[in-house]
Amino acid sequence: MKESALLIFGADAMRVALKRQDIIGEIIGPGGEDEMRLTRIPAADLRKDGALLLDAIKAQGFFPGPRVVLVEDATDALARAIGPALDEWREGDAQVVITAGALRKGSALRKLFERRPGRRALGLYDDPPSRAEIEAELKRAGLSAVSPEALGDLVALSRAIGPGDLRQTIEKLALYKIGDDTPLSPEDVSALSPASTEAGLDEVLHATAEGRAGEIGPVLARLLAQGVTPVSLCIAATRHFRTLFAAASDPAGPSQGIARARPPVHFKSRDRMVRQAGKWGSARLERALRLLVDTDLQLRSADTAPQMALMERALIRLAMMGGR
Secondary structure (H helix, E strand, O other): OOOOEEEEEEOOHHHHHHHHHHHHHHHHOOOOOOOOOEEEEEHHHHHHOOOHHHHHHHOOOOOOOOOEEEEEEEOHHHHHHHHHHHHOOOOOOOEEEEEEOOOOOOOHHHHHHOOOOOEEEEEEOOOOOOHHHHHHHHHHOOOOOEOHHHHHHHHHHHOOOOHHHHHHHHHHHHHHOOOOOOOEOHHHHHHOOOHHHHHHHHHHHHHHHOOOHHHHHHHHHHHHHOOOOHHHHHHHHHHHHHHHHHHHHOOOOHHHHHHOOOOOOOHHHHHHHHHHHHHHHHHHHHHHHHHHHHHHHHHOOOOOOOHHHHHHHHHHHHHHHHOO
């Protein structure tokens, strides 16, 4: 019997999103989403109607081929809705992929998957990728000729940036080396290092959270030129505002909430984010997160609207919301 269900969980939303993307791509192939063989169920919708998951698992698609039902941002509160649906899974039904944030060992969601036949729980932690994993990523991008010095630089870079940024860097390097048979060099890595991209992301996220709407457009134009995608920007914004929400909701106050954040907030941003969390408050931050979730769904849909324009509009709306 094939694997019926997979739970992917971890504190780093980008790491979880990348792994989910890879696994779903392996199951349904590159044309699976266009053929409507991927069904997305937001966690909020499943909370309202617990039968949605079972209905999607049993539904018959218009196109032949494997199907996947994806539930994103699940929590332990959804275990009661997810468990019975998984128990009804039979050969030929859609495979189920559930994503979640950090989950404790005794989590109700993890118990549905761990040591259950045909189900698997995959925990993703904040350890940087190994040298072997980076080599595999390079080969997958078509970069087979890599100098030892360049590989060493990429290993060092992976300790400083997130997995999504590392993958984008490798993809840009692969495009840069098209038609060039010489080995990837340290100079190539340095030329396409995302250090300036990281600074730009921080700049636009702080401008948004601090209500400086007029600064968003110029920074986004620069990030777009550097290869930042609207989806990765949305993931980064969601992570930023989730951290603010957790801090604003902390009983000990925003300062302690930021100190307890996982992954840790960079020391240069701590004071700013404490002020941001205190200014926004948990109620407005909850509305901000709903707006970002809606934007993420729209970015991943078949909508033909320009994606960066959608993302810019969302950030400006957030800045105006925070500036009140």
